[in-house]
Amino acid sequence: MPVKPLTLAAVGCGSRVRTYTKYAALLPDRYQVVAAADPNPARLRLMEALVPAGSLRTFASDRDLFAAGKLADILMIGTQDAYHVQPCIAAMRLGYDVLLEKPIATNFAEVRALELEARRLGRRVMICHVLRYTPFYTTVKSLLESGAIGTIATINAVEGVAPFHQAHSFVRGHWGVVEKSSPMIIAKCCHDLDIISWLADSSCTHVSSFGSLSYFNAANAPAGAPARCTDGCPVAANCFYDAHRYLGDQRHWLQWVFDGGVEADDESVRQWLRTSPWGRCVYHCDNTAVDRQTVNLTFANHITANLTMTAFDSGRSLEIRGTEGVLLGGEAVKRLSGHDIAITRHRDGKTEYHDIKIEEGEFVGHGGGDFGLMNALDHEWQKPNSADMRSSLERSVESHAMGFAAEEARLNGGVVDLTEYRQRG
Template sequence: MIRRDFLKQIGLVTAGLAITDPFAMAKSMAGMSAEELAKLPPEELIHFPLRSLRPDTGGKRITAIIVGAGNRGRLYASYAERYPENFKIVGVAEPIEGRRDAMIKKHGIPMENAFVGFKELLEQPKLADVVVIATPDDLHYEPCMKALELGYDVLLEKPIAQTEKECRDILRQTEKYNRIVAVCHVLRYAPYFIALREYIRSGAIGEVVNIQHMEPIEFAHMAHSYVRGKWRVEKETTPIILAKSCHDLDIMRWLIDKPCKVISAEGSLHLFKKENMPEGAPFRCTDGCPYEAECPFSAMDVYLRRKKHLGVFDLKNRNDDAEILEKLRTTGYGRCVFQCDNDQPDHYVTTMLFEEDKTATFTMDAFTPWGGRRTRVMGTKGYIEGDMSIFTAWDFKTGKTKIWSREVEELEEYKGAGHGGGDLALVRDFLEAVAAQDQSRLSSTLEASVESHVMGFAAEKSRKSMRKVRVKMRD
């Protein structure tokens, strides 16, 4: 590709990024600050009180071992810092020494409970009440199966496993040993989606007929995680519909509240491939690329100048440019996005038919300037549109609208929590379920989580075969 064509191509991408978010009508209609929203008459606000993030464990302190002390493992472990009387980290298994040592220091873990890998850990007698598995996708199945056999309850990062068979194996293992497994479908625990579901269940918009749901990945996030990063190759992780979007399939199933019968999907890797490489581009962005100044995916811009996504580097000092440059020169994150070994689609559209002829569409797209979720719900009596921070509901009969806003509802302890508060609310519910040995305390049981994964595997089968696929939860 010559320079003129390259600039034209990325011009189309960046021009698309300037388009006003078409799903932002709810927020623009509100057009108000938190203070102004709070002053609206009660009849114009949708209100569902939030639960405190503090768990009710009946006086028990649940002990845990963290398997995988990366970003997600650290996040779930941080709950013990907030509520130490309810949750204590007593062990860690992590191959990267710096991450392992940081977990040991932060939580006062005894050295005899610190392991380089999960196999060494799971050769020991049971050391805690629960295991938190936050390893890469290809290292979920084996530690989860063994932990259940040893009598641990498990908090399992999504996706459950790499294949449909492995997901079903874990479900059977859970039933065999009568253990509790919570999959980290954190959106179910986010105040926004809880309020959205409760409003739908109230009957205010009648019967749900159709849902349109979108996950905008955000262009730099796509390049970081699914082009250069550890989720770039399907066989090494899972298909992107699961690696990135099993949350979303789960949410759509949860909102419609009916099993999915048939699914079809289309999508491909459109931009991030070698035939789109501009002529003369070096293998790394650090090697004097003549296109670097114009390229929106430049590693020099994303990591060095804007200091985004630096957690993967385990830096001693995130402001040390020399250290960042060394990482870009020696790891996959410095590569040209058109010269990686990635194979995950950068756009993906899924159509679903649920029982009672309810329908839904899901779009996942890399080419957006923002992340999060955008949702439209069409009912027989009304309509809802939202963006994970606010949703607006319309009543067909009266023409009136009501607004739910995170800014109005949010408790102080939810502020700054990931996924709208869902990350920590998930841990709360998991600890309560473990303390009571009652999986009904979970919003998403393992069987429900496996069902949405089966939908994801069916979508990928449809995308590759270009045929509709029937979804069967039970063999």
């Protein structure tokens, strides 16, 4: 007998929810997106275009959608960071299970409050830690589980945000001002900490961290640079961060912040740059997010780990050392060897390579993780114990604790005892 498709509703129809909706629409036997809420009518129109004509009920806000009762099995929440907890708790109280964008919340106390409420109500919440569903990290995990490098001793991870991406998202963009969103180590790196937590497969016990915002500030502004690139900057022609690049080789970024911007004519983009945050000089913004941070972690099973987040490299890299060998994976090894993963055995020094295939075109978002998450969602929903979902709330609370504790350690110095921190939260 065919299984009934899972029905999905959405709150916040930005780029994330539309990506999941696009993939859900490719799997109509398994998912139906039936309702969507967003105060921006143009975004609701974009959602309508993704699903069969006439099949989507639309609402001007989460509150209006909630007022209509429970409309679907799962509510996808893709509002901005500071507005995750409130709609998630309201949805759970209405009876929804939830697919919640990361971060769970902008501070750990709210993460804990949400977890307690989910437990009290018996709701299933999955967090969009999409990297757990990528072919790359899934392969790394299974190689480690197969004993390819013996017992893991150390994990070193690098998250190279990339200079223009840093400027777009964490200087000019949504996550530049930590006080209005979440700390960099959560906003960008909750994924990386979550992967470290998954690979270490143990409870983190202590965290320390260093980092700062040392480059994207007024001290590094070229002489005479005005507040906006569009105000006649004398160094625009040689500036890597010149906003006019949105008219050329960096135009693809517009798809996430300027609806229709990729297809718009140049004059419309110029006009947008004159007033939007993305037209500002990167050295003259109100940003507070760090452009470098390192986090040290130790786990109950004695694995030690380090994560370096930097604006000044591109892509994620992993080095995992074990009692039987070394696994190198990601961007750095790819640049040097052309392969995604290299495993070198201590025993004979031999190296074997593994390459990851991601389907071209539609499926590459976040290394295949966006599609991977949607492709796994209905299977995950069948697991009897919701905590066993690969990206369950329970597992994500653990990696969020690591991240928020790292931020506390960065700001206050010293080492945070995670056992004590979790209880405090």
